[in-house]
Amino acid sequence: MASLESARSTRAADRASASGATAGIDKGSISARLDRLPATRAIWKLVLLLSLGFFFELYDLLYTGYVAPGLVKSGILTPTTPGLFGTSGIAGFIAALFSGLFVGTIACGFLADRFGRRAIFTWSMLWYVAANTVMVFQDGAAGLNFWRFVSGMGIGVELVTIGTYLSELAPRHLRGRAFAVCQTIGFTAVPIVAYLSYLLVPNAPYGLDGWRWVVLLGGVSALFVWYFRRNLPESPRWLAGQGRLDEADAVLSRLEATVERQYGRALPAPGPADPVTQKSGFADMWKPPYRKRTIMLVLFHIFQTIGFFGFANWVPTLLVKQGVTVTSSLLYTTVIGLAAPLGPLLGYAIADRFERKHVIVCMAAVNIVAGLLFSQVRSAGAIVTLGVVLTLAANIISFSYHTYQQELYPTAIRARAVGFVYSWSRLSAVFSSFVIAFTLREFGVTGVFVFIAGAMSLVIVAIGLMGPRTLGKSLESISH
Template sequence: MLLSLGGFFELYDLFQTGYISSGLLAENIFHLGSAGIFGISDQAAFASATFFGLFLGASLLTPYADRFGRRITFMFALAWYGCFSLLMAFQHHAEGVIFCRFLVGVGLGLELVTIDTYLTEWVPTHLRSRAFAFAFFIQFLSVPAVALMSWWLVPQTFFGLSGWRYVVIAGALCSLVIWLVRKNLPESARWLAQQGRYEEAHHVVSAMEKRCGVAVSPAYIQADAVVELPRKGTFKEIWSAQYRSRTLMLMTMNFFQAIGFFGFGNWLPALLSGKGTSVTHSLLYAFFITLAYPLGSLICSRYADKIENKWQIVLSSLMTVIFGTLFAFQTSAIMLIICGFLITYSNAWLTYSYHAYQTEIFPTHIRARAVGFCYSFSRLSTVFSSIMIGLILQYAGTQGVIAFIVFSMLVVMLVIGLFGPKTRGINLEKI
């Protein structure tokens, strides 16, 4: 629950991209088209800066979670992004907003990967997928929350501050409160054992057993432990013959799934506006559509552990292809909401499936490093796809953007369906 609450405010912060942009435009901080500071729309630059920061955080900093531990890493990352998010709320120029957003992204990239790694190491084999589905139910409650708050606050001004600033401030302050609560989280017992710290691992597991009301394990005796030197993971190891194909598979999957997920999620108000709805109505419609994020994860938690994760990724991508195509041809408000809701449902299904899947297929001593590197390609793709979607929306409209998303999800289906190993019911170290 504590991990999920931390993830709640991370996703809240992440999904602000599309919702607060109209407020930044109204305050003349952001500008459209070539009037932007980089010669492109400031909204596109804002999104790209976010995901470039996510790329650097996930690719360069996640190895520290393997070196120093899961707990201290995500505590650092949470404090980092909360502070810089708060600082962003008081910027008055596009340069300051975009630079702070880049720094926020660095913390988010590190935090999201560490949460996934921590969760998969604590949950029993038969509950891994269900645990991820429920965790994302909590985290995805942030998406309708930020949509509703944006619909209410962005058009307003309170005490001389524009409404978009309050949307940012709320997320930043709450994340810092969660930081204080999460100080009591234990370290990953699996990571401690891999480091040779068996007594600490036993203490952590015993404390967890006591809280869960199950029989506490016998007292730790040094002779009971299998003495082996801690394994130090290296970047080179993820390219060994044993893991090379998995690394390439996840790099490709992450690159293309991000186009479908964030291409629709972050640009939803703009896509609805492109269908002829007003800013206020597009934000209201977006709120109803984004309810599918938490509802989808909650419903999926009922069957998450009954289907192989690789096939859940394939089926959820297929669902996005079908309803994404239908969305492109709708004109009525009710059909836009229905199709958008079902696309969002499929994205929620895809999200918990691939987050669980990519943490399962690497061993403990390189898990954070490998997942962070592969996951960073989803952020790298979004740096460029944010700009591409902005251009496609400008010249080819909503239908062009949906076609781009559909193609990306077809690639995800093929690469996971053909090359993904099975993981259901298998111990982490044996996959």
């Protein structure tokens, strides 16, 4: 019996040594062990898998603007509507998507906190792929908008889950770069969907409207769902937060063993464990230090959406309004779309060197200047050049705030808190799409970009005055 106990003690000591734990397993030690991991292939593989999921998500999210001319051409939608909130136009289609995103983020963001990052990542993807497939076969505005709403719910949940998942798996020294890589891969969906739209939307291959082909091709993501699920571990931080410390230790130990083999030497010792928020609920978002952060992010999301989607979803229609043909506008936007993944790729160089808030403020200022100039030019070269600048600025903002907002809340409420603040961007997009349609009709393209410039000015004020610093800090230390 003594020898059996001795063997058990030896095995336990070996496990503790392999994992780097020095004082038993608790929530703080799990986080400290994660944060000390070097950037080996095993870590980047996790980033890649989540990035591929983000690619398909952005494909489904951003095809809206590119298929809009095709929906008008087919007679299902109209470019503008007689009333401010008419549902028969492009604005109604955009509003349906963002209404679904709003419900998905504000009402369903808690799902990843309750059931885990891995499960919700998988099932929300299946949800929106199925809804988009049904939407393809709609011939009226009502059916089209309803299924776009249902699809938006799944995309909304997925957006929150991927950001939460990635922030918890990436060690703190490469969190910004991990988001930059994720967004670089994700935003390659933009030139791809733009090019497919250029090829397909003006035509009807095999008698099926081109816009329907663009939507159907996005459904290929369903083929990858189970592959993603099989190769992604659950977040050790989430498991530890649920009190499932043995499972968290087992998942992390397997990852540590793989990383150590690739690293070629013993892993560095974990740093001191920062205090972990033990229990949080929705009400904690409105208590210090989170209250100020919540207010800041709500204001930020209300106005940043106008700048991002005001250009991304409307650029083909804006160009047509300026007298450019449908085919030429789609060609221009295809070229502009090539810049989409370059924004976060350029941001990779600064992601973990400069404060996120400072990057957001600077790029918002670039957006204002480039947008106002874009509204005044007519030559193809100027349109493409300024379109590229707008795309780069917007996507650097995007990867920066996706990293930033995930850092500002504790693990226990990260998904639901980010879902809540993020949902305001969806609600903003619902109403701003109608306002942009109205502004386009009454004040032209210049009026639209003046409206966008005002919104981005408020982004600068909110983030610049209220945003805390997070660079190089652990998630746990930022939460206190």
